Amino acid sequence: MLDGLRLRRLALRGAAGFALAFILLPLLLVTWLAFFRQEIPAFPPQGYTLHWFTTIPANRAFASGFWLSLQVSVAATTLGLLLAVPASLALARAGFRLRTPLATLLTLPLIVPGVVFGAAFYVGEMELEIATEWPLLGSAAGLVLAHTLLVVPWAMRLVGASLATLNPALEEAARNLGATPFTAFRRVVLPAIRPGVVAGALFGFVTSFGNLEASLFLVGPGQTTLPIAILQYLAWKIDPTVAAVSLLQILLLGTAMLVTDRFVKLSQVV
Amino acid sequence: MRAGALLLPATLVVVAGLLLPLLLLFRYSLNAFVPGQFMVEAVTAANYVKFFTDPFYLAVLWRTLRVAALVTVICLILGFPLAYVLARTQSRHKNLLIIAVVLPLFVGNAVRAAGWMVAFGAKGAVNASLLGLGLITRPIDIMYTETAVVIGIVAVNLPFMVLSLQSVIEGIDRAVEEAAFNLGAPPGAMLRRVLLPLAMPGVLAGSILTFILGMNAYATPVLLGGPRFQTMGPLVYGQFIEQNNWPFGGAIAFVLMAVTLLLTTLANLVVQRRMRR
DSSP states (O other): OHHHHHHHHHHHHHHHHHHHHHHHHHHHHHHHHTTBSSSSOOSSOSOBOSHHHHHGGGOHHHHHHHHHHHHHHHHHHHHHHHHHHHHHHHHHSSSOTTHHHHHHHHHHHHHSOHHHHHHHHHHHHHHHHHHHOOOOTTOHHHHHHHHHHHHHHHHHHHHHHHHTTSOHHHHHHHHHTTOOHHHHIIIIIHHHHHHHHHHHHHHHHHHHHHOOHHHHHHOBTTBOOHHHHHHHHHHHOOOHHHHHHHHHHHHHHHHHHHHHHHHSOHHHHO | OHHHHHHHHHHHHHIIIIIHHHHHHHHHHTSEEETTTEEEOOOOOHHHHHHHHOHHHHHHHHHHHHHHHHHHHHHHHHHHHHHHHHHHOOOTTHHHHHHHHHGGGGSOHHHHHHHHHHHHSTTSHHHHHHHHTTSOSSOOOOTTSHHHHHHHHHHHHHHHHHHHHHHHHHTSOHHHHHHHHHTTOOHHHHIIIIIHHHTHHHHHHHHHHHHHHHHHOOHHHHHHHOTTSOOHHHHHHIIIIISOOHHHHHHHHHHHHHHHHHHHHHHHHHHHHHHHO
């Protein structure tokens, strides 16, 4: 009887471990390949080297892709937070009639498939460009705006999680003591929801930096983001160079996620 | 009033950047496409008719549905034990385990497909291991097959399934499991008659999410399936950017969303009805 129980527990743990390994395996394999000495991904490797990391800056597509992704995601995160923080404050208030439909509307960018969002945004840019003659198609500005839309729902979710734990009496007390609404926000509300704002910023950055599907429609010729540069390279071949670049992206986004977890527990927001 | 003012900027941006473009895309899908002239203004269902009458496009839709359904079932089977262990563990490392599940979600799908490319090549990790163990005598083809795509998407979607299940299982009192055991139920019966029915909301939410993500997959089918393995996501991109056929690309985008919405709503209704009984 005891043996049956132990066996069952072992089987359960084994099955759970298998699933976890399945999730992590691709990341481990990319990491492994980044250090291979030979260029062909053949196993077992003939030796190890750090050489491939030193060749990354010389690769134009990866280097410029990294900078474009960095600039776009920092800009989109900033804009996204400027939109999401006030919106979360409004939605946190009870007894507001349009609350549910508006909350749904603002999460729409996460619900619409990435490819459909990209196609729709592309069509929107095209019509606006025809109407105003602004050079929008393939512009960094268009990319930033599209990414801002993707940052807003995540930022609202994280800021909202922080706001839910805030006692509304604190803000009322500040107002009763004569603080203007803005002062009350800056001195009372903002410090209290700071973890949510920081987590929202990091999460927004990760979402924007890693975005692939929507960006595919919006990048200009010869000017791609890092995930697109990686995709295009991989469609051609897999070698330690692209594995090294992939590892850098994994480390950058992974670190941002780990820092996010310090502020708002990931298990509660994803 | 003040709430409205705070919400206005975000609402305007989403309406201008997503809602209006979606309407525009739908309007495009009713236009005609004349080779050489690109898009010609019209109000016609021709693009939708073309999709549903051409065996090639129907095969793409069917392939996408098949892959998404298979991925969902595999994710459910693989994900349940992990979700259960995560929900019930009292280990100090629980948060670490959850991070290990969540982290891969956000590092990019192309990067994760790259990992499987390392595994699946003719001289890749899988073939090298199988050859080394003497299980096969010459490399098997895994890259550019449906199997490779299914494995790739399962790995991408599994965390969503695990998290959906875990949050629901955590809310199920452990005493009900013990009660079933005390009444003499074998583990299989306990799982089937107690745990699964109680975890049904998580099963439903996780399956729907996994199915939707499977339908919309882009990087995984492109990289692991190769150029000849067409699914709906890459098809939309191809029609738009490579063929410049915006009306047809728009129609495919709406077919993709409509089919996904229809099937997930249906699944929701069926499961809800069975749960009420």
